[in-house]
Amino acid sequence: MIENLSYPLFEIPVIGIYLIVLAFLFGTVFASFITCTAWRVVRNENWMLGHSHCDTCGHELSTADLFPVISYIALKGKCRYCGSKVPPRDLIFEIILGLLFAGTLALHGSIDAVVIATLALEVLLLGLSLADWDSGVIPDGFLGAILVVWIITVGFMPDIHRYTIEGLMASLCAGLLMAIATAVISKILGTKQSYGPTKLAMCLLLFLHIRGACMAAGIAVVLGIIFALVCRSKKRKVSLAPAISIGCIVALLLADVPLFPVG
Ligand SMILES: [Zn+2]
Numbered sequence: 604m605i606e607n608l609s610y611p612l613f614e615i616p617v618i619g620i621y622l623i624v625l626a627f628l629f630g631t632v633f634a635s636f637i638t639c640t641a642w643r644v645v646r647n648e649n650w651m652l653g654h655s656h657c658d659t660c661g662h663e664l665s666t667a668d669l670f671p672v673i674s675y676i677a678l679k680g681k682c683r684y685c686g687s688k689v690p691p692r693d694l695i696f697e698i699i700l701g702l703l704f705a706g707t708l709a710l711h712g713s714i715d716a717v718v719i720a721t722l723a724l725e726v727l728l729l730g731l732s733l734a735d736w737d738s739g740v741i742p743d744g745f746l747g748a749i750l751v752v753w754i755i756t757v758g759f760m761p762d763i764h765r766y767t768i769e770g771l772m773a774s775l776c777a778g779l780l781m782a783i784a785t786a787v788i789s790k791i792l793g794t795k796q797s798y799g800p801t802k803l804a805m806c807l808l809l810f811l812h813i814r815g816a817c818m819a820a821g822i823a824v825v826l827g828i829i830f831a832l833v834c835r836s837k838k839r840k841v842s843l844a845p846a847i848s849i850g851c852i853v854a855l856l857l858a859d860v861p862l863f864p865v866g
Contacts (some may be wrong), residue, residue, distance in 0.1 A: 630704030739840030
């Protein structure tokens with residue numbers, strides 16, 4: 604039971620603050636890992652065993668070059684070996700995921716299976732959003748990992764049957780609606796649209812109650828239109844995973860969803 608795993612985070616304020624700082628540091632480390640993984644997946648490199656290297660000179664990076672945030676600041680955003688400028692993108696996402704980890708812990712006020720599942724989702728959604736933005740494809744491996752997180756999380760829910768059925772119903776309804784919308788848009792535009800966003804929404808709605816699903820869908824639609832306009836203005840493939848991911852994370856953190864069975 605989740606309640607047995609929980610403990611009040613702020614009962615001793617110093618420990619609460621310490622854990623939030625620790626969560627931030629873990630967030631930066633996981634961001635460093637997942638941004639690198641997404642980059643390798645997009646380039647069809649071995650994401651588990653490959654070595655990180657400079658994109659300009661190809662020099663393999665040492666451990667000292669790979670500390671999240673610190674290495675970038677210490678090297679002033681340049682490659683140690685060739686001096687070429689390293690874009691600040693990874694640094695920005697390391698800080699964002701660090702803040703998300705810290706915020707998730709602070710908002711939830713305890714550490715339990717639900718918080719761990721939320722953190723895992725944040726990591727995976729960052730990875731698949733970056734992969735989608737860079738390649739226009741949502742890799743199935745990330746979606747499989749999200750399903751594994753859901754299957755494990757369900758085992759910790761107080762009412763397994765209810766959450767499973769509600770999650771599956773929401774997932775199937777969203778999948779059906781989005782699949783129809785994708786087919787219609789493909790027909791109107793005369794170009795084949797990807798079913799990746801449909802699969803992603805189906806995976807994420809497993810985690811959300813009706814209120815959370817509505818909140819996530821509302822945010823995803825508004826951001827999706829903005830992302831689509833940005834992509835079109837840059838004459839690049841439309842990436843919807845970032846919009847769907849942001850909608851889901853906001854809903855997970857703020858909506859009254861089953862993942863947060865308070866009390
Ligand atoms: Zn270099």
